[in-house]
Amino acid sequence: MTSLADYRGWRPAPLTKASALLQAGAVAATILRPEAWPWTAGAVVADYAMLAVAGLWPRCGLLGPNLKRLPPPAAARGEMAITIDDGPEPAVTPAVLDLLDRQGAKASFFCIGERARRYPELCREIVDRGHAVENHSLRHRHDFALLGLRGLVREINAAQETLAAITGVCPLFFRAPAGLRSPLLDPALFRLNLRLVSWTRRGFDTRDGDPRSVSAKLLHGLNGGDILLLHDGNAARTAGGDAVILEVLPRLLDTIAAARLRPVTLRSVLA
Numbered sequence: 001m002t003s004l005a006d007y008r009g010w011r012p013a014p015l016t017k018a019s020a021l022l023q024a025g026a027v028a029a030t031i032l033r034p035e036a037w038p039w040t041a042g043a044v045v046a047d048y049a050m051l052a053v054a055g056l057w058p059r060c061g062l063l064g065p066n067l068k069r070l071p072p073p074a075a076a077r078g079e080m081a082i083t084i085d086d087g088p089e090p091a092v093t094p095a096v097l098d099l100l101d102r103q104g105a106k107a108s109f110f111c112i113g114e115r116a117r118r119y120p121e122l123c124r125e126i127v128d129r130g131h132a133v134e135n136h137s138l139r140h141r142h143d144f145a146l147l148g149l150r151g152l153v154r155e156i157n158a159a160q161e162t163l164a165a166i167t168g169v170c171p172l173f174f175r176a177p178a179g180l181r182s183p184l185l186d187p188a189l190f191r192l193n194l195r196l197v198s199w200t201r202r203g204f205d206t207r208d209g210d211p212r213s214v215s216a217k218l219l220h221g222l223n224g225g226d227i228l229l230l231h232d233g234n235a236a237r238t239a240g241g242d243a244v245i246l247e248v249l250p251r252l253l254d255t256i257a258a259a260r261l262r263p264v265t266l267r268s269v270l271a
Helices: 014-032 034-056 072-076 093-103 113-118 120-128 149-167 185-192 211-219 244-258 266-270
Strands: 079-087 107-111 132-135 227-231
Touching: 014 034, 072 079, 079 093, 079 244, 079 266, 093 107, 093 120, 093 244, 107 113, 107 120, 113 120, 113 149, 120 132, 120 149, 132 149, 132 266, 149 185, 211 244, 227 244
Parallel strands: 079 107, 079 227, 107 132
Antiparallel strands: none
16 A cells, blocks of 8 residues: 655656646636636646646656666766667567677667566566666556556556566666656655666667668667667567667667767666
């Protein structure tokens, strides 16, 4: 059962706090001056619109802490992070692991809990080969951002328990499905002791099957501290029918090595 004690110490983001104050003020103003309801209603609608825009912007930090880059000391050491979402996927993930091994690169795999249950040995292989498994929700629901606080806690915690039981390692980071969220995600993550991660740059490789186009997006401005996003699950296919990540990753890793950057797991830098 959830209690207020579970959220003791949580501090709402400034936008969330301002929104709560505005809505409380709108209710009070409507009670005291009923004739002002069109103005107060307009203010509330504008407030909800602002919250919706913030939730639809995956890299936005207005709804709470949102890691978009590694800390400056890691960037100065030439460290960067490759993150891989929506797996594990038997037809793709093993080949991704082989490509990473050839360059001695480490990555963080944001796995979906239900897929991890289906392919537990693949999740364990990710960890056994020196990479990290992190939390990408239980079911990757399309309506994830519309869940209430209890629904968010149940969904995320179910994935947390599943991934920890399979790998023996408790995830430290969470990425929202499609990066979409609501103001309620921040207290849910606080309760579960998880940190929200987005990205510096992504290749849109769930929609774009052109390896050159995906690579260009990921490599533009490549630098230490970057967090890059790719997908082993739900990956777009090339003209030859392969998951686009399998053609993008070799070039990406070669360019990273040439730039003397080192791909590391998020937890190795931030744990």
